Every structure is written in structure tokens, then in C-alpha cells.
Amino acid sequence: MCMERLGHIIDDSVRSGRWQPIRLSNTGPALSHSFFADDLIDDSVRSGRWQPIRLSNTGPALSHCFFADDLIIFGEASVSQAQKINACFERFGASSGQQISKPKSRIYFSANVTDTQRQSLGQELGIPETTNLGRYLGVPVIHGRVSKATFTDLIDRIDRRLAGWKAASLSLAGRITLAQSVISSLPAYTMQTTLLPASVCDYIDKKIRAFIWGSTEQGRKVHLIDWETICRPKEEGGLGLRDSTRTNEAYMLKIAWRMLTKPNDLWARVLRGKYGKQTEEGWTFRSKERLSNLWRGVMRVAHLIEGATAWNVRNGKVARFWSDRWLDDEVILSDHESGLAPEVCNMPVIDFVLNGEGNLEYLRQYLPPTLVLQVGSHPVPTEEADDVRVWRFSERGEFTLRTAYELTEREASTTNVQSVWRTIWKAPTMQRVRSFLWLMNHDRLFTNAERGRRHLTTKKGCKICGVDLETTIHVVRDCPFERATLAEMLGGEPDSLFFEPDVKRWSHYYLSGKSQIIDSTLFAGVCWLLWKNQNGLIFRSELKTHTQIQFQAKQLREQILKAFEKERNIFGDGGLRVRCEIGWQPPAPGWVCVNTDGSVNSFPESTACGGIVRGDDGRFIRAFTANLGGGSITRAELTRIVYGLKLAWEEGARKVVLQTDSATAKSLIETVSPNHPHYTRVAEIQRWLDRPWTVRIDHVYREANYVADHLASVGHSAPTVYHIINSPSSNLAYWLYYDTLGIQTPRLIRTE
Numbered sequence: 001m002c003m004e005r006l007g008h009i010i011d012d013s014v015r016s017g018r019w020q021p022i023r024l025s026n027t028g029p030a031l032s033h034s035f036f037a038d039d040l041i042d043d044s045v046r047s048g049r050w051q052p053i054r055l056s057n058t059g060p061a062l063s064h065c066f067f068a069d070d071l072i073i074f075g076e077a078s079v080s081q082a083q084k085i086n087a088c089f090e091r092f093g094a095s096s097g098q099q100i101s102k103p104k105s106r107i108y109f110s111a112n113v114t115d116t117q118r119q120s121l122g123q124e125l126g127i128p129e130t131t132n133l134g135r136y137l138g139v140p141v142i143h144g145r146v147s148k149a150t151f152t153d154l155i156d157r158i159d160r161r162l163a164g165w166k167a168a169s170l171s172l173a174g175r176i177t178l179a180q181s182v183i184s185s186l187p188a189y190t191m192q193t194t195l196l197p198a199s200v201c202d203y204i205d206k207k208i209r210a211f212i213w214g215s216t217e218q219g220r221k222v223h224l225i226d227w228e229t230i231c232r233p234k235e236e237g238g239l240g241l242r243d244s245t246r247t248n249e250a251y252m253l254k255i256a257w258r259m260l261t262k263p264n265d266l267w268a269r270v271l272r273g274k275y276g277k278q279t280e281e282g283w284t285f286r287s288k289e290r291l292s293n294l295w296r297g298v299m300r301v302a303h304l305i306e307g308a309t310a311w312n313v314r315n316g317k318v319a320r321f322w323s324d325r326w327l328d329d330e331v332i333l334s335d336h337e338s339g340l341a342p343e344v345c346n347m348p349v350i351d352f353v354l355n356g357e358g359n360l361e362y363l364r365q366y367l368p369p370t371l372v373l374q375v376g377s378h379p380v381p382t383e384e385a386d387d388v389r390v391w392r393f394s395e396r397g398e399f400t401l402r403t404a405y406e407l408t409e410r411e412a413s414t415t416n417v418q419s420v421w422r423t424i425w426k427a428p429t430m431q432r433v434r435s436f437l438w439l440m441n442h443d444r445l446f447t448n449a450e451r452g453r454r455h456l457t458t459k460k461g462c463k464i465c466g467v468d469l470e471t472t473i474h475v476v477r478d479c480p481f482e483r484a485t486l487a488e489m490l491g492g493e494p495d496s497l498f499f500e501p502d503v504k505r506w507s508h509y510y511l512s513g514k515s516q517i518i519d520s521t522l523f524a525g526v527c528w529l530l531w532k533n534q535n536g537l538i539f540r541s542e543l544k545t546h547t548q549i550q551f552q553a554k555q556l557r558e559q560i561l562k563a564f565e566k567e568r569n570i571f572g573d574g575g576l577r578v579r580c581e582i583g584w585q586p587p588a589p590g591w592v593c594v595n596t597d598g599s600v601n602s603f604p605e606s607t608a609c610g611g612i613v614r615g616d617d618g619r620f621i622r623a624f625t626a627n628l629g630g631g632s633i634t635r636a637e638l639t640r641i642v643y644g645l646k647l648a649w650e651e652g653a654r655k656v657v658l659q660t661d662s663a664t665a666k667s668l669i670e671t672v673s674p675n676h677p678h679y680t681r682v683a684e685i686q687r688w689l690d691r692p693w694t695v696r697i698d699h700v701y702r703e704a705n706y707v708a709d710h711l712a713s714v715g716h717s718a719p720t721v722y723h724i725i726n727s728p729s730s731n732l733a734y735w736l737y738y739d740t741l742g743i744q745t746p747r748l749i750r751t752e
Contacts, residue, residue: 038066040088041073049084051076059273060266067137077113082124106130139190142293148199151190155200158186158207167214172439173432175212176239183208184242191244191251195297201244208241222454224444231409237421237442242405250404252297256285256305257399259298261389271295304407310392312679316350316381327374328635328677330392337366350381370606373629376721377639379684390675397675420508427511429524429560436528437511441504445472445531463537473503475534476527485546489526489553490517525556582703583744589616592653595700596644596660597708598636601716607631608718609640610711613648618740622651623725623732625715637662638681640712641669643722645688645695654693661705666697703745707735 044050045063052063053074064073075081093099105127109118122129133141214221232238259268275295277286285302311319311326319326322334322345352359360376390397424437439445448470452460462470464481495515500506510523529549536542587593596611612623624647648656672682
């Protein structure tokens with residue numbers, strides 16, 4: 001038995017002398033009443049008078065749920081329980097001076113409650129029965145099987161929004177913008193907790209497609225680019241719109257991820273108790289008969305969770321050494337060693353720590369040298385906190401809908417990034433011109449050749465020059481009229497790539513600013529105006545002259561550049577670049593300076609770092625190199641700081657200036673989330689900084705860090721994870737002498 005919205009309260013103007021509401025917010029009194037009701041119900045449950053329900057044997061007991069001043073209560077469908085609930089209502093009214101609005105409340109019974117029981121319980125409580133709880137906070141409360149009719153309200157909202165816009169009066173660029181910012185966001189709220197039927201998702205996508213291409217109820221327009229291409233990222237030739245089905249799956253993936261990372265939340269405990277399966281390693285997602293709508297959505301994407309998971313090792317007792325991604329480059333060690341027994345594959349990371357360090361001698365029997373070095377350079381588990389599951393596709397290790405969508409998309413398509421698409425969307429021109437360039441580079445301008453291909457005309461030739469086939473490249477360059485216009489704009493001397501037959505290569509050359517004759521803004525404008533001129537001839541029998549088009553193009557360029565200049569004046573562009581002389585600066589007297597650097601090689605793949613400790617006069621004290629095996633540059637940058645601090649401490653330094661050319665590393669040390677993939681290494685740095693000494697971390701430019709840069713390069717050939725240098729080699733001595741002389745290197749630095 002479930003009663004909904006018992007939080008609707010009638011004020012009978014009676015104020016209790018024993019209890020005074022406290023205004024916590026605009027809904028302060030209502031919230032105070034809710035807190036009091038919460039205590040009453042909890043007291044009844046603890047005393048055994050109120051029997052809560054359980055959705056499974058292992059799930060939590062449910063008695064009531066609050067949201068603001070709304071209350072849903074759960075109880076056993078019996079007269080005795082109804083009397084206990086009524087007693088709570090009466091006690092609440094007597095103590096607070098408030099009454100439950102029973103006519104506005106509803107009872108919902110489970111299917112196994114008989115009609116006789118329903119009638120008697122309804123009479124006892126004085127609350128009407130309902131077979132459908134309707135919508136709550138804009139989302140339908142689902143009781144069983146869902147269909148397209150369940151989401152009629154969502155469909156109607158989309159239809160009403162589209163009906164309010166005149167698609168025919170908007171440009172393609174305008175329709176794309178509205179589709180991205182408005183229409184696509186309408187179903188997002190419902191998708192967060194509901195698996196939409198395929199028919200609803202298809203309907204939403206169909207409506208968005210029709211709007212983008214200008215179709216209306218009066219007539220369908222030609223869809224020049226297929227939907228799959230439109231839903232690709234912009235750098236892959238799409239528009240970055242999201243397919244509704246995959247967006248819904250991304251939201252379901254968010255639910256699954258939160259169940260793993262927030263296991264103590266009430267909703268997660270309910271779902272886990274109802275559907276989860278307990279194993280020796282913990283609980284897993286399980287499919288079974290008669291799934292709820294939400295769990296059906298979770299099961300659709302559950303197979304993606306394992307591949308999206310990496311681990312931040314804290315105490316090393318949860319992450320599995322061989323089977324989980326816990327190293328910085330997310331390698332799975334069992335992929336490099338076959339034949340491991342199941343019990344070995346499930347051993348935690350902590351089991352491979354020997355005498356406070358990784359058991360490298362044992363691992364050399366099974367793993368290649370680069371991975372042994374990588375394991376050896378990883379921080380040893382020392383914290384008391386449990387290992388943390390992190391989202392491996394995000395830089396911060398936190399779930400994002402964008403990366404979840406990309407994960408669902410990755411299963412359906414392959415990546416095909418081409419530089420021309422980035423060039424188009426970054427071109428300094430109007431958005432409608434960019435949309436034209438996007439169509440042009442897809443070879444989908446609605447030319448006579450394209451109309452003929454779609455059997456919309458039998459006349460495929462050019463109306464200006466009479467050539468048999470009017471293609472995309474013909475209407476923007478190869479037609480004698482267009483070629484003459486462009487040639488005059490180019491001063492009569494076209495570039496070497498002017499006659500390039502491939503549209504993408506041709507346009508990318510001019511849009512990327514490589515031409516010394518015409519800038520990208522003018523080129524884009526000319527192509528767009530030539531296309532408009534061709535359409536003017538066909539549909540309005542109007543043809544502009546070369547001079548008119550050139551004048552329009554130059555005017556358009558001037559207007560666009562003024563608009564961009566105004567934008568820079570308002571929002572700024574990061575300031576001007578100023579030439580500065582950069583060199584190594586020694587620390588203050590009595591301090592030592594630690595310089596560190598990281599290095600990553602692509603072929604062969606390896607990661608290394610190096611650093612040096614120097615006195616306030618620049619004299620060499622000690623240095624180190626480290627071969628880290630593999631991993632990211634951020635890993636190398638953070639590891640070098642650990643080793644640099646370690647070396648300085650061991651040398652007895654207690655006033656240290658640590659100079660790093662990595663702004664990322666410095667930022668992470670100042671603030672980092674426990675979910676960040678490099679949290680464990682940052683925590684190790686923090687433990688060094690917490691020792692009884694004074695350490696200042698300064699960001700310097702690479703030109704002030706040449707010595708450490710040299711040591712990091714040497715680290716790639718180092719035989720061990722961490723190697724101390726007691727005396728400088730001839731090459732190192734050269735760089736030390738370079739810094740001692742105070743030699744500086746010019747660098748352009750952006751001002752604020």
C-alpha cells in the first residue's frame with residue numbers, strides 16, 4: 001500500500017504551544033512540519049507499530065519518502081496498519097496544528113490486494129484510491145509496462161515547441177542552433193530516470209531531423225546529410241547532435257555508475273537488493289524476469305561499466321592487481337600474462353607489496369620490463385581509506401554525460417577525425433557560412449547534379465555555362481563564371497592548390513590560412529556568395545556580375561572582422577604576446593633549488609623523469625633520473641616532483657624552492673578530487689609537503705628548466721626506476737655551467 005502527496009497540508013489556524021516552526025527557507029514552515037512528521041513515522045517504525053515494506057529480502061525497509069513538502073508513505077495493506085497510520089496523522093495534527101489534506105491524497109495498492117481489502121482500507125483512511133499515480137516532478141510514475149502513450153506529454157511538449165517556430169523563415173544555421181540548444185534538451189529530464197521506448201526516441205529524432213532540414217506538415221524537404229553523420233562530433237564531420245536512444249543509454253549508464261560509487265544511497269540499496277547478485281568479489285548487475293523500466297535500462301548498458309572503470313589505489317585491498325585498471329595508463333596486467341589461475345587473477349594490489357615496495361623480482365618472471373618499471377614507480381598502498389573507483393574516460397575521473405555518450409557511440413561507429421572539419425567550425429566567418437561550408441565539404445550542396453541523383457530533375461547541367469553536370473566543385477570554382485570571379489579576387493595568380501580536384505583538400509588549404517593571396521574570411525564569403533548567385537539565377541532569374549560579388553564579399557569580410565574585433569574587445573583574447581628573456585634563477589641565500597622535468601617518447605613508447613638539487617649559488621648537490629616504463633606525461637610530471645622532494649629531504653635540505661614547468665602538476669597539487677586518476681600520486685606529494693620543512697612550489701618556463709629537461713631525456717635509458725647521480729657527467733656539467741652564467745633565452749609570453 002502506498003499513499004502519495006500526504007504533504008499537502010491545511011492550516012487550521014491552531015498554533016501549538018509546544019512546537020514552533022523555524023523558517024529555514026521560503027518553505028521553512030512546511031519543511032519544519034515535514035521534519036516533525038518524519039520523527040513521528042520513525043518512532044512508530046522503531047516501536048514496531050508501523051510495519052514498513054521491503055521490495056526484497058535483502059533490501060532496506062521503506063516506510064516513507066520526503067521531497068520538500070511532499071510525502072509518500074509505505075505500509076502493509078491491513079486494517080491494523082491503516083489504524084496505526086491514522087494514529088500518526090492524528091498525533092501530527094494535535095501536535096502541529098496542521099491537518100493532512102486527505103481529498104488531495106491518493107492510495108495505490110499492489111496487485112495482490114483484493115477489492116474488499118481496498119474498499120475497507122480506503123474507508124479506514126478516508127483517502128481515495130488510484131490506479132495511476134500520474135506524474136511527479138514532470139516524470140510519469142511507472143507502474144508496469146511502458147509504451148509510447150506513457151510519454152504523450154513529452155511528445156506534445158516537443159510538438160508544441162516546434163509549432164511555435166517558423167522553420168521556413170530560419171536559416172539552416174539557425175535551425176541547427178535551435179535543435180542543439182532547445183529541442184534536444186526537452187527529453188533530457190525524463191531520460192535521466194526512465195528508459196524511453198524505441199518508438200519515442202525515433203519520434204524525437206524524426207522531429208529534430210525534419211526541423212533541421214525545414215520540413216513542415218505542409219511538405220517534406222530534402223535531407224541532404226544522413227542522421228548518423230549529423231550525430232557525429234563536429235571534428236568527424238557531424239553537427240554534434242545526440243541520437244536520442246544513445247543519450248538515453250548514457251543516462252542509464254549514469255544510474256549504473258552511481259550505484260557503484262554511491263552504494264549507500266537509499267535508492268541504490270533498494271535496486272541492489274531487488275536485482276543485484278552477490279558474489280565473492282561483491283555484487284554485480286543481474287538480469288531477471290519482470291524487470292522494472294529503470295533496471296531494464298541499467299541492464300542495457302551494464303556491460304559497459306567494466307570497461308569504463310579504473311581504480312585509485314589507496315589501501316590496495318579492493319583493486320585486483322592482475323585484472324583491474326589501476327596503473328596510470330590503465331593497462332590490465334593479465335593481458336600480458338596468460339595462464340594465471342583464477343585465484344591469482346583476483347588477488348588485490350596489496351598482496352604484491354613486499355617490505356613496503358612492489359615485489360619487482362617476482363613480477364619480472366611474468367611481465368615485460370616496461371611494465372615492471374611502471375609497477376615499481378607506482379605509489380605503494382599506504383592509506384587507510386578504501387580504493388576508489390574512477391571513470392576512466394574523464395580527465396578528472398568523474399562521470400560526465402559527454403563521455404558516457406561517446407562510450408555508447410563508440411560501440412556503434414568508428415572514429416574518423418579530419419582536420420578540415422575543425423577548420424570549418426573555427427573559420428572566422430558567420431555561422432550560416434560555416435553551415436554552407438559543412439555541406440560543401442560533404443559534397444551535398446543541392447546542385448543540379450544532386451537533384452538529378454535524387455530523381456528530382458532531368459536537367460543536371462549548369463545553367464550558366466551549360467556543362468552537362470553541375471557538381472559542388474563546379475558551382476564554387478570550376479564554372480567559368482566562378483573561376484573568373486575567384487581569379488580576380490586572387491589577383492590573377494592562383495595558388496598551386498587552386499585547381500585541387502578534392503573539395504576537402506581545396507577548401508582546407510584556403511580556410512586554414514595557408515594561402516598568401518586570400519584570407520580565410522574572404523575565401524569563405526566568396527564561395528558562399530557564388531553559391532547564392534547560382535541559386536538566384538535558377539529560382540529568381542537573377543545573376544550578379546563579378547564586380548558585384550567581389551564588392552559584396554569584401555563588404556561581408558569587413559563586417560565579420562569588425563564583429564570579431566568587437567567580441568575580442570568585450571571578452572578579450574588572452575592579451576598580447578611580449579618578448580621576455582627567460583633563464584634559471586637561483587634561490588635566496590640559505591635555500592636549495594629543486595628542478596624536475598618529465599618526458600614521454602612515442603617510438604618506442606616510454607616515460608621518464610629527472611631532477612636536480614642545487615645550492616643557492618648554483619652548485620651541484622645531487623641529481624636523479626627515473627625510467628617509469630610507460631604512462632602519461634602528467635604521471636611523469638607528478639612522479640618527478642615526488643622524487644625531487646625525496647632527494648632534497650635525504651640531502652638534509654629544509655628550505656626548498658621546487659621549480660616545475662608543468663602548470664598542470666602545480667594545479668593538481670593545490671587542489672585535486674579523490675576521483676582524479678592521479679590522486680594517489682598527488683596524495684604522496686602532499687605527505688612529503690606535510691613534513692617539518694618549508695617548501696615553495698614555483699611554476700617556471702621550459703627555458704628556465706633545461707638541466708632537468710636533459711636529465712629527463714637521459715631517464716629513458718636508465719636501467720632502474722630511480723637512479724641517483726652523485727657527480728655530473730660532461731653533458732650535465734655543460735647545462736649546469738649554462739645556468740651558472742645566467743644565459744637567457746627569448747620567449748613570447750602572453751600578457752593579461
